[in-house]
Amino acid sequence: MKEKTPPKWALLFLRFFCKDHYLEQIEGDLLELFERNRSRRNFAWNTIRFFRWRYLKGLDDFEQLTTLAMIKNYLKVAIRTLLRQKSYAGINILGLAIGLASCLLIMMYVFHERSYDHFYPNSERIYRVANGENGRWTPELLAETMMAEYPQVEVATRISGLWESHFKIDNQSFFQDGAAWADANIFKVFGMEFVSGNPETALKNPEDLVLTESLAKKFFSNESVIGITIVVDGNNMKVTAVVKDPPKNTHFPFKFIGRVWDNVSANQNWTGNNFWTYAKIQEGVPKEEMNGKLVNLYKKYVGPQMIEFSGHATFEELMADYPDRFYGFTLHPLTEIHLENPHFSMGARGDKKNVIVFSLVALFILLIACVNYINMATARSAIRSKEVGIRKALGSYRKNIVTQFLIESILITLIAVILAIGISAIALPYFNQLTGRSFEFSDLFSFTNLLSIAAILIIVGLLAGGYPAYIISRFSPLKALRGQMQQAGKKSLRSGLVAFQFAISIFLVAATAVIYKQVMFMQSQDLGINLEQTLVINNGRQLGEKYQIFKNELEGVSDVEIVSKSSHLPFHGSSDWTYQVPNEDNRRISPNNGFASPDMEKVLGIEMVKGRFFAKNRVSDSASVVINESLAKELGWEDPINKELQRPGGQTYRVIGVMKDFNYTSLKSEIKPLIFRYGPINSEVGMFHQAYILAKVNTSDILATLNQVEQKWNEYVPDYPFDANFLDDSYQKQYESELKFGQVFTTFSLLAIIIAFLGLFALTTFVLQRRFKEIAVRKVLGATVPSLLRMMIQEFTRLVIIGGAVGIGVAFYWLNDWLEGYSYRIELSWYLLVLPIILILALTWVVVSAKSYRAAVSNPANALKEE
């Protein structure tokens, strides 16, 4: 029989954790007990029972004792120093914390923006297929043809979305957004995770419907949803599967997927572009290779159909005629959609400019906070000179002193980081409003964020602590102990850093002023039309033929003045239609095309320059058009009335009037040529011309009027919900991104200024302390209080002006660039750039003189009696 020995691992474990002091006696007792019954299990159990706090090895069992003791001492001294100088430490830590908090939030935002669509399995192989170079809409047949022609395409799908659908469940009727219509390959392309149901069969039939988990829970709480029938847009659809919700950082935030319709496949139509196309490419196939293949595909399928329209003999001739167009399809990586190609997004759109500006602002604020720390730490280093002297006399190397002050700065940064996390948590709701994202408290502690917090801690600690540590460790012990003042770093460097802070502050203030001025300028522009008190009722086509009665009824409501309908809304974009001029060689133009009804002239307050707008009950007006001044100018017509325009291969229209230019798209761009056609009698566009009902109201009680209008709607369209908004609201919405940009700048420039002035405040205090005696002597010799204040102010004024010159220079360059992006823009006037300097200068004077006043008026005897 094998001799039984105690389990080795248990002994090793004991030796691993147990303090040396206890080890021998414990081992002895354990072995003695083992000798009695030779039970290995008992031995192990007894060993584990010794795993108690009192026997565990502590830090002092591992480290060299002296190093550890020194670190303990450094921390103790650091904490005592902080407690002794509460206001200085408070300002320093608060400034740093505010800087770190903004930095943290912005980093979280930047990481979030960069993480879009990376979560899809094999996301690096998934591409969005663009029409041409980056057209959004692609032909219906593209996805399946790509798969059939090229084995490199693993799978491809076409999607139409995201739309709003009308749902009817039991007796409830409502709109549900997030509707995607796609073929079954969508699950293979995106690798979606199924909660229930089968990806192979989920979208087999036209009535199949796939819900996300959250939507299924919302509708049917805990029931099994498979097989339930829902009426979607009037069709009975059956739930076949439930998939996991896409995460927040996706460009495709669908809520349900229905089977896409096949209406034009039979015609092999390649010129109607109605779908998004996505493709997953085989591993190792470069996208450039695929792009080359797609050019061939374009030539093979789209080319022949294009020349049917254009009348060219061959596709090559067509290409030669319009050489600046790109004929092909282009792959764009899925993960780049959010920032590089936001126009592809079906959900939140990223903005690369925002991400860059945010990052820069975060860096600025952090720099200001670091500069503060460096300034204050070096300035106050004189106070620590005796301590350093003693340490050196007792045998400290310079290395040790540096370590000490670095540990101190890391400790301060650590306290600031903890405070910063608290500040970010409080500021989170406001930050969400600012960025239009929905971060939660837990997002602050995501892995990447924690990692960046750790990185910031070390970088800021070393960056901000490095220079002061270098200066302080240079102190000569002899001078220090004799009580001589030592040069606390170069004054020019400190001044430079303060000037740098002023430069950043002034840059941010100038940028804020200009951005706001620009937004206000755009909002106050005369649009040429009147948007006020105009109610927009969506889904006008649901009224169908009943429009005329509805309009008459609505105009009978006391607060409603006049009602009209329209195919488009101002500022919501409209489509370009091609027309040709039959009398001038079929010259082609592509103006924005809209459909109007006679009353639109009054509803929107359109002014006519020449001729007239459409008239009621004039049948001939269905062959008439109204154009705007820009179009008249483009056509070069002095008198456009009665000239003719023709749809290629279609009807001819007579111009009956010219409208004064009004802004139909956005003030970010020039006024574009516009053509209005008369809606009602035209059958070419179906109910398209009555997409929106516009009602001019005159009311102070908006809610009551809305209620009345809704009642009328429900009378005529009982099974479709009422959906309305005011035109000026939607007009304001288009400046949301500028407004937010402005808010971001205001917020962060305010923070930057607060931090900079906290630093200025502390620095002034310090300078006064050092010059305490000097001021007293000057006073004794006859200096007046104002002259003393002037002396103090002078030094900082110089720094503001130097910093201001740099800040304004950069601001001018950058803002000019930014304004280039707007067709309607303000001029950069001198006062917009000088005002920030004056503002900062005034603030500086207030802070410095408030702080200096006490020293200037105090009795010089107090300062001079000692020594």
Added chain:
Amino acid sequence: MKPKSYQLGELEELVLMIVAILNEEAYGVKVMDEIESQINRKVNISAVHTTLDRLEKKGFVSSHMGGASAERGGRRKRLFKVTAEGSKAIEFVHQTRNSLYQQIPKTSLGFVQ
């Protein structure tokens, strides 16, 4: 002057007395055995060690490393003895228990039996 009060846990009190009984021969396993044989109570060896350590920190026992033996794989024992403070503590415990016992009316004890 108010006499000093000694605060001892139940197991501490027991172990302290055993150490006194064993008279300079007390170490972990021996104390454990003694508790088992005297009052028929099983205690884990780690609990005995912890209690001894605690008593030593409180100053009621002192210790030194004793001789090694073969059955212990050559490891030495830590031998404990009661200090003067420890003796006072035992005395105090004994006194207070006794005085409390004396005050119990005979009737109530009889009632329990």
